[in-house]
Amino acid sequence: MNMRRLSLLLLAAAAPAFAQSPEAKLGSADQLYQQGKYAEAREAYGAILSSGYESPALYYNLGNACYKSGAIPSAIVNYERARRLSPADDDLRHNLQLANMMITDRIEPTPRLFVWDYWDGIKNSFSLGSMVTVVYLLYALLAACAATFLLARTYRLRKISLFAGMGVLVVFLFFVMVLVARMGDITRTDEAVVMSPVVTVKNSPDPKSSDAFVLHGGVKLLLIDRVGDWSKVRIADGKVGWIEATALEVI
């Protein structure tokens, strides 16, 4: 950690004087977008990303620039990335929905248990920061209950603090689970988007294998397995096949 910080500092010192902060770069990219230069804006956003920075707004704006310059699959990838960081964003949801309406394939997702919808709702309704805050507050409350239990002089107070602490513990554990799942969402690498305009999905990881189905650019896939350059994928309606990894971009 210390070493990294040191090297970063060295890098910063070595960087030329005109190097801009990522915020300033984002501002100039936004300006390009506002002037209608979508392709240039797209490049500028991409440059910020490749310098190692990210934020939900950055992915969102890049998605918009891709959308406006006609690259719907890229727009979907970036919207999905933004959604991982900020799943409750209404603008983002709207734009992703529009972008998904622009793609060729209409895929009916398989129905799933309603519990998972609730779970996703809870998981995605807070920002990561507020979720951490909630978990921390529950943790502090739990500690307070424990301390009260330890220090209580009367039997009554000990009893109250014990039951309160148990209740808080249950809620705390639930939110820890939510937080862990959410952090897992951010770091997961098993989702991808088809980037090629048209790609044939095979029945086995072999170019000579029979064709399973055809997908068009912009379809979101779940990566299940990987053999060499081939990825085993599942689409929302449950169809499974093998696809060449070069046709995909992992979200």
Next chain:
Amino acid sequence: MKTSMRVAAALGAVVCAAAIAHAASAELRASVDRAQVGLGDQFALQLTLVNAGIGGGRNLQLPDLAHFHIMSGPNESSSMQVINGAVSSSVTYEYILQPMEVGKFTIGPATIEADGATLKSAPVQIEVVRGSPKAKQQAAQGNEDLTAQIGDNLFLRAIVDRTHVIQGEQVNLSFKIYTRVSVANYAVEKNPTMTGFWGEDVETPKNIQTSPETINGKQFRVGIIKRMALFPTQSGALEIGPMEVQTTVQMQDRRSNDPFESFFRDPFGRQVNYMIKSDAIRITVDPLPPDAPSEFKGAVGQFAMSTNVDKKTGRTNEPIDLKVTLSGTGNIKLIETPAVELPTDFEQYTPKVTDNIDRSGEKISGSKTFEYLLIPRYPGLKVIKPVAFAYYDLAKREYVKLRSPQIELNIEQGAATAAPLIAGGTQEDVRTLSQDIRFIKLGEGGIVRRGDELRPGGVLIALLLLPLACVGAAFVYARQRQAVMLDQVGYRNRRAIKVARKGLLQAEYLLKEKGGSPAGNQRLRFYGEVSKALWKYLGDKLNIPQSAFSVEGAVAELTARTVPADLITSLKALLETCDLARFAPTSLDLSVMQRTYDEAQRIIVALEKTLK
């Protein structure tokens, strides 16, 4: 007369058909009702299909009739006869034709499909002569000279004011009759063809005003019978076709000098029908320059634009009238509706277009008004963007762009239109005009190095450890407290000094209370408190119940704990002093009490040091 002749001819044809009814094979015959016809007269061409089988004829193909106008036809009539058991049928197609030129013509064969074969008629000859052949038959030879005379003295000319124009530029076309004879009547037989032009008739006086004009030394009277303003709609070499006018000429018969003969003549002279025809005119039209602005929609001439709203402030649901008026000279009728950008929350209708064209002048002028009815649905400041219009200015020879000023409308909330009884009656769905992605997020911070959002910061780690530390501390404290509570002796020992201090504090309070003149009762209580504090301290420190306590016992215990002898002596003395003061009240004054207090404090502090 002509009609009766045609009827007779038709009858003849039918009779003819009947006569050959026994001839079983189908046949197509062509005939004309007369062999000689006057220019301007009409004759009938009959194509008779006889003995066609069931189904008759199909696909009748006319011969080349380039020298004739087809006035009407085909007039179809059919007949069927049964004579001596033999059935004969005939179908007659009759065309009424009018010759266009003088001369002898052969009307070529006509064809028809009947009974699976194509039948061909024989060619027919017809002779077209000037004037009416009947007149000729009746009149003497000199009459033909008269007709010829008309030919020189009566003609029609088409006159244009220019033959080389740019597309959309006005060309004035007028048809003039030049005459030296008396024209009783005229009728336009055939209007000129004007492919590639938009023509607008220019008003001409109902009664033709004639003016004298001299051509080749002959004086003619000239009358304009038709005036048109033409606007070419395409470029290239365009042709204005000839116009044909049928005139009735009043002939003054000057042939005979015999007064008697003239007496019997028609006093108004004879009337002769005479066809006059203008020449075709070619007009070269240049295309418009290519650098046309996008607002240009074909208007050529000179125009001005004005926009007008009937009110600048309105209420919702109250209509507002927006008028865009284009006025000037040029091809005003060809102007297309200029694009007006209206705020989207306005209800709008197709504009009402009104032309007001003045055809009386040399140039076609006037105005075109586009009237938009706008119904604002929502209050607020609404902006109608400037209306742009472009035209090609013929004087400047360049495109001119016109822009109206921007119109701002202040819409206030009008009265609710529907009575509240009808709930939701005026509600309408929010119309989605277009769907687009939402705008980018500006000025949103939170840019971090990738992965940093999951890396806990130092503050967070510290915050996470803090409650844990608190709980740990509470745990340690509770354990200690428990241990202390279990160790009663040690507890008393540790608390001894505290309890003693409390007792001494009470004593100090009593000492200082009445400002140096304590009553006897207070003095007693003072010594009691000091004594009690000392005893309690000793009891706690030496772990002796207070009941089983005596000065001797305490001294023995203290000695056992190696307390210095002088301290024990001082303690003994103090305890005795207290007892003495309590049980045998003496006149101990305040300074003595103070000394006792100080002594008690000193002893306790010294004992505390020794008895660790």
